[in-house]
Amino acid sequence: MAHDPQDIARHFMEAIPHARDLNMAILEIGEGRCTIEMPYDEKLIGDPRSGVVHGGAVSALMDTCSGAAVMCHPDNPAGTATLDLRIDYMRPATPGQTIRAEAECYHVTRSVAFVRARALDDDRDRPVATATGAFIVEQGKRP
Amino acid sequence: MSRPSPEPVQIIKKRRDSALEALVGGIPYVSYLGIRFERRGDELTGILPFDDKLIGNPMLPALHGGVTAAFLETTASIALAWSRLWQEVESGEVDPDSLDPTSLPRMPKTIDFTVDYLRSGLPRDAYARARIVRSGRRYASVQVDGWQDNRDRLYASASGHFVMPQGRDD
Numbered sequence: 138m139a140h141d142p143q144d145i146a147r148h149f150m151e152a153i154p155h156a157r158d159l160n161m162a163i164l165e166i167g168e169g170r171c172t173i174e175m176p177y178d179e180k181l182i183g184d185p186r187s188g189v190v191h192g193g194a195v196s197a198l199m200d201t202c203s204g205a206a207v208m209c210h211p212d213n214p215a216g217t218a219t220l221d222l223r224i225d226y227m228r229p230a231t232p233g234q235t236i237r238a239e240a241e242c243y244h245v246t247r248s249v250a251f252v253r254a255r256a257l258d259d260d261r262d263r264p265v266a267t268a269t270g271a272f273i274v275e276q277g278k279r280p
Numbered sequence: 281m282s283r284p285s286p287e288p289v290q291i292i293k294k295r296r297d298s299a300l301e302a303l304v305g306g307i308p309y310v311s312y313l314g315i316r317f318e319r320r321g322d323e324l325t326g327i328l329p330f331d332d333k334l335i336g337n338p339m340l341p342a343l344h345g346g347v348t349a350a351f352l353e354t355t356a357s358i359a360l361a362w363s364r365l366w367q368e369v370e371s372g373e374v375d376p377d378s379l380d381p382t383s384l385p386r387m388p389k390t391i392d393f394t395v396d397y398l399r400s401g402l403p404r405d406a407y408a409r410a411r412i413v414r415s416g417r418r419y420a421s422v423q424v425d426g427w428q429d430n431r432d433r434l435y436a437s438a439s440g441h442f443v444m445p446q447g448r449d450d
Contacts, residue, residue, distance in 0.1 A: 193349060224394075
């Protein structure tokens with residue numbers, strides 16, 4: 138019996154030490170789409186004067202979310218790893234607010250999965266950051 | 281006419297090291313990841329000591345791609361801020377002993393950052409060095425190399441664009 142891709146991705150996500158350490162939580166996952174939240178935390182601050190979260194923490198969230206979107210895509214049989222990731226920062230995230238990442242794996246070939254993602258705070262109309270990435274499709278379980 | 285004797289080396293080193301410490305030490309996220317910087321003259325090397333919490337793939341195990349991105353981005357922005365601060369400290373414009381998180385120069389703002397993952401990040405210490413490709417009055421472009429056991433076998437490389445802060449209260 139085939140494993141439910143949602144279960145695999147959810148289990149995998151919870152097993153990622155760095156995602157767990159940043160208290161990331163999956164809100165929705167399936168069919169190449171994923172939404173993950175990361176609560177505000179003082180240890181994530183990049184600018185002590187304003188309390189704004191460091192861009193690197195937003196990158197970690199977007200990378201996790203993008204990887205999970207690849208993992209739960211129906212055409213991806215196994216695990217994945219990031220090939221490249223480009224992040225555009227539109228504005229600083231508002232201090233104190235949870236950051237939410239939404240990723241969509243919009244195309245999968247035999248070897249590469251293509252993903253776009255965005256990061257939002259409470260102001261859903263103005264993204265904090267957007268990302269595009271290419272991920273490895275592991276060939277392990279293909280015939 | 282006799283030249284003034286040069287400053288003792290210990291005093292110069294202390295001044296430079298305390299300026300660097302003031303720049304890096306005040307950022308909570310940098311402390312959380314455990315990143316520190318080694319200085320040779322004005323050249324900085326970022327060091328990310330391995331820790332279990334940095335793992336992204338527990339099967340291999342491998343460093344989290346987001347950690348690698350954050351490490352390289354931090355190295356790039358610290359290198360940029362440091363190049364400005366270095367000039368200010370060396371010219372005597374800024375006294376490093378007076379630097380604290382409220383009087384430090386604002387950090388450059390990242391516009392975009394692109395990371396190429398060349399090898400999986402091993403569960404070991406990682407190193408990074410940035411090269412400022414262009415630093416204008418308003419914008420800067422930076423390239424960063426990341427490696428682990430071998431300097432010639434990069435595990436990641438990145439490039440990014442930054443907006444430079446205009447003055448300390450910008």
